[in-house]
Amino acid sequence: MTTGDCETWDFRFNTRSLGIDLGTYTIYALSSPSDRYHLDGTSYATIPVSFRRPTVSVTEPTRTIAKDDKLLISGTLGGDIDTGVAVWIFGRNFFRYDTARAENSGDFTYELSGPVTASMEPGEYTVIVQHPMGDGEFNVRPDSDRQLVLGSQPYPGAAQFRIGGPGALQGPAAATALIEALNSPFIDDVYAEYSINIVNPVITFDPVSLDATVNKPIIISGTTNIEEGSRILVEVTDDWFGPTIKTERSRTAGFSGVVKVQTDTDGKNFFSLEIPAGRISVGSYRVIAHSISSQASSTGTLNVSLKETKLTPTVSPAQKGTTEPEPEKSAAPVTPKLTSDIVTVVTEPAVTEKIPVSSVPSEMAPGMGIPVLILVIALIFGITIFG
Structure with a gap:
């Protein structure tokens, strides 16, 4: 018994050495040494406890993995956890046996590494997880050479079936033989089945x-x-x-x-x-x-x-909505205005200067006729030549 600063205590039972059967029991905790028939004047408390058969279970009943991937087989134990569990794996031309320890909570995990799965051919494999029960011993186990599976009946270490060498059982046949051995009434071990499907990585x-x-x-x-x-x-x-030319980019x-x-x-x-x-x-x-x-x-x-070019269609006003377009407004009547392009020019009458009659000579002066005639002939001649 241990105590703490908070006035708490605990007491641990090793149920393996108690030699009790399965069932429900009552545990008494008393402040002074006494039995259940003399509890007057004694402070005490009780708690019921059920003892069940040890169990083993796996988290997933089946799993599919690719070659080269690691696989974790996990589960929970009920009962003795000191010995842990035994893991059997059977497949075509494949056999593996190993053990795994359990945590105080009863949880266990067994890892099948990537190199191991890489050596396994695609197909189905059967996994048997074995619990040793209360005696802490695996009553069915392989020999040190991994050739025979040994049991405790009809005598300790008796061969049950062959797993290696000539005449060895393969795959499902070996798994079935192990299950039959574990189901014997002379074997107290329990087990859980697990299935693995190995496939090629894709x-x-x-x-x-x-x-x-x-x-x-x-x-x-x-x-x-x-x-x-x-x-x-x-x-x-x-x-x-x-390959390219050295000088080529x-x-x-x-x-x-x-x-x-x-x-x-x-x-x-x-x-x-x-x-x-x-x-x-x-x-x-x-x-x-x-x-x-x-x-x-x-x-x-x-x-x-290249990015695809998306054409945006032209949408008419009528397609944008259901509202009818407004009617066009009527234009106001226009009165044509005639503009004349003819320009009227008003010309004033020319004013003729009046010369007094008295100032116009009535006859040519004497001696002027011959010179005038010569001048007229010269003008006519010049016009004719220079035309």
Whole structure:
């Protein structure tokens, strides 16, 4: 018994050494030494306790994993936890036996590493988780050479069936033989079954993600059966990749990145890689995705094209809504105004200067006739020549 500063105490029973049967019992806690028939004047409290058969259970009855992925087999023990559990795995041309310890809470976890699953061929495997019960001993166990399965009947260490060498049982037949041995009334061990489906790792591209435009971010996505958290390397290289002349300017372009596998709400695993806009020009590119922890890989072709031009149709006012268009307003009558293009010029009558008659000579002065005649002839001659 232990006590603390808060006046608390605890007492631990080792039920293995009590030698009691299954059922419900009452535990008394008293302030002074006494029995249940002399409790007068004694402070006490009681608590009922039920003793049941030890149990073992697994969290999931079946699981599908890809080769190279690790597998965690977990469950809970009821009863003795000091010895832990034994884990048997049977498959075609495969056998594995191991033990796992349990926590104080009764929870246990057994890890099947990636290299182990890599050696397992695709198919179904049967897992048997064995609990040793109250005696803390595995009454059914393999020998040190992993050739025979031994039991305690008809005598301790008696061979039950062969798991290695000529005549060994394989897969389901070996698992059935082990279950029959554990179900013997002379064996107190209990067990739980677990099924594993091993499949080849697969990576598949989403076809829609391989068609992109050059002016937008490109998201390459796909699905896989690789476990969540695994890493996938995605590489994008163009068709120009190859030997070139030293003096020729390289025309290669591409992008690469490592992404982690995620799980969606439907339980499916997926991956995605985003390429920023403008990092890849127009053209066709080779895309390769391969798992870092396994042999899974996939190849596709990424087509990057120019952005599609969307034509905006011309919408008439009547198509924009259901409201009828307003009627056009009638123009006011216009009275034509005639404008004459003829300009009237008013000409004043010319004023003729009146010369007095008395100032006009009535006859030519004597001696003027011959000179005048000569002048007239000269004018006529000049006009004729110079016309």
